[in-house]
Amino acid sequence: MKNETRVAVVGCGPAGLMAATVLSEAGLSVDLFDTKGSAGCKFLVAGRGGLxxxxxxxxxxxVARYGNNAEIFKKFLADFSPDDLRAWLRRLGVETFVGTSGRVFPKDATARDILKIWIxxxxxxxxxxxxHHRWQGFTKTGTPIFITKTGELLELPAKAVLLALGGASxxxxxxxxxxxxxxxxxxxHLEPFRPANCGLEVAWSEHFRSRFSGKPLKNILLRCDDQQxxxxxxxxxxxxxxxxxYALSGVIRDLLKKTKxxxxxxxxxRDLSLERIQEKLEHPRGKESLANFLRKAIHLTGPAYSLxxxxxxxxxxxxxxxLAEHIKNLPIPIINTRPLAEAISxxxxxxxxxxxxxxxxRKLPGVFVAGEMLDWEAPTGGYLLQGAFTTGYLAAQGLLKWLKLSIHPLPPHPSTQDN
Ligand SMILES: Cc1cc2nc3c(=O)[nH]c(=O)nc-3n(C[C@H](O)[C@H](O)[C@H](O)COP(=O)(O)OP(=O)(O)OC[C@H]3O[C@@H](n4cnc5c(N)ncnc54)[C@H](O)[C@@H]3O)c2cc1C
Structure with a gap:
């Protein structure tokens, strides 16, 4: 049964789409807006390297992955957990599997397939x-205003608004x-956006930069502060x-504020202890070049030696x-993080x-927010999408409560409801 209550959800990323799912399945009339010409552009980018x-x-x-916000996310995830997400995806028709690293991926579907089924x-x-509708704020009476690509203004008389406008990468x-x-x-109040899960800048010499850009350093351990x-x-x-x-970029970004x-x-x-390396390097090198000596003694080659x-x-x-100490603990001077525009989150x-x-x-009753536009961060590993899905789900439940409608538990998908 459709309820004639009209609500606006702004942002067609995972958070906004999840919110629209809950609200529409609860029977509300949902208008979903996005400034882009299609939904889920960042979700599709995320799908490029394996979703x-x-x-x-x-x-x-x-929950510990959400750092300072772990306690908040503990409550959030109790309402919409990774298992809930997988169960919901199954209802949608998307099976998932756990990879060797414990990360969860879709089984036989790409990000594009999932978006299509979902939409x-x-x-x-x-x-x-x-x-092509960009949210422009509210009228004096709180009605959301949108501007189209051709410059037309649209006011949507919505009972409540849910914003899921993403972060800034x-x-x-x-x-x-x-x-x-x-x-x-x-x-x-907002905290300024900062890059998270991003690359780090080093002032390489021209020689190193031109010869080794794009080359991998395999099986390395990285340490900074108390993290590794x-x-x-x-x-x-x-x-x-x-x-x-990326995993250490957050701690380094924060340290860069104090020192550079x-x-x-x-x-x-990683496979050799400091003592073992020292022992091997004690042998006389003779006339051998250092590169050859290190290659033969400890199998250190390519970019690692040049580094x-x-x-x-x-x-x-x-x-x-x-030298042995440096092989085990080489200090690379990080001068900056890569720009926000390049960061994963x-x-x-x-x-x-x-x-x-x-x-x-609190300052705008009837306006709910979800996803990466909230001030939280998490490493890569599925925690970002889970955070977006979970907050989208919760904000939508909150909106239903605020409208004094009964909350809608896990959104079922009609075609698989009876499976
Ligand atoms: C390269 C890359 C790889 C990633 N890989 C993964 C991964 O494998 N796993 C993982 O968990 N996370 C990954 N992420 C992160 C993940 O994609 C994001 O955390 C997630 O998309 C955030 O969802 P969201 O709904 O909050 O925001 P978004 O997906 O950013 O969606 C926000 C939407 O709001 C719209 N919008 C913004 N402003 C307005 C406005 N004024 N009016 C109307 N619409 C507006 C935007 O057009 C956009 O569609 C990756 C990100 C990147 C960049």
Whole structure:
């Protein structure tokens, strides 16, 4: 049964689409807006490198990934957990599987397939899509205003509004953070957007940059402050990229506010202890070049050897003891993070004290917020999409409560409801 209550959801990313799912399946008339010409542009980008939807790890470890907001996410995830997400996807017709790393991926579907099935399902529930509509703020009476590509203004008389406008990385996908001023003028406090899960900048010498950009450093351990990460790192013309770099980029970004450069310590030979390396390097080198000697003694080759040459002085290279220490703990001077526009996600946005437990803006009753526009961050590994899905789900439930409609539990998909 359709309820004639009309609501506007703005932003067709995972958070907005999840919110529209809950609201339309609860029977509301949902108008869904996006500034782009299609839905889920960033979701599609996320799908390019293998769509990591969530993670299978234990709830306690899972919530810890949200750092300072772990307690908040503990409550959120209790209402819409990774298992709930997988169950909902199954109802939608998308099976998932757990990879060897514990990460969860769609089984036989691409991000594009999922979007298509999802948008079709929303259409069947009467959701009206308005692409090329940029949210421009509210009228004096609180009606949301949109501007079309051709400059026409549209006011939508909605009973409530749910904003899911994303963060500020990859602005070409529509999440350009330009909405911030619209909420700041209403007195909403926001933390400035900062890059998260991003590359790091190093002032390489021209020689190193030109020879090693694009080359991998395999099986490295990275340390900074009290955090560490392992895996493959890629040398780029600007510095370093790769999973373990992204994992430490948040702590380095924060340290860079206090001091520059920040040393990022690399263990180039994880499989050998310092003592073992020292022992091997004690053997006389004779006339052999250092490169050959290190290759034969400890199998250190390619970019790893050249990185030592890039960072260490000749004295350090010629002292077996000091060289061994550098192989295990090479300080790379990080001068900056890569720009926000390139980052996988962003930190910053609407701070949690600005919203109530239903994700409604305290200063704008009837306006709910979800997804990356809220001030939280998490590493890669499925925690970002889970955060967007979960907050989209919760904000929609909050909106239903606020309208004094019964909350709608896990959104079932009609065609699979009886399976
Ligand atoms: C390269 C890359 C790879 C990633 N891989 C993964 C991954 O594997 N796993 C994972 O968990 N996460 C991944 N992410 C992160 C994930 O895609 C985001 O966290 C997620 O898309 C955020 O969802 P959202 O709904 O909050 O915002 P978004 O997906 O950014 O959607 C926001 C929407 O709001 C619209 N919008 C913005 N302003 C306005 C306005 N004023 N008016 C109307 N519409 C507006 C935008 O056009 C956009 O469609 C990746 C991101 C990138 C960039």
């Amino acid at each position: 990591n939807l969530t993670h299978s790890e234990h709830a306690e470890s899972f 079709d399902a929303l259409g069947k529930h009467g959701v009206v899509f308005h692409y 990859w602005p070409q996908t529509g999440s350009d953070g330009s909405w911030t001023s619209l909420l700041v003028t209403k007195g909403v 990460a392992t895996g493959d790192v890629v040398v780029t013309s600007h510095g370093l990229e790769g999973g373990p770099v 450069p920040v040393p990022l310590f690399l263990d180039l030979k 030592l040459r890039e960072i260490c002085s000749s004295e350090e290279l010629n002292s077996p003891e000091v 962003s930190a910053g946005g609407i701070t949690f004290p600005e919203v109530d437990e239903n994700l409604m803006l």
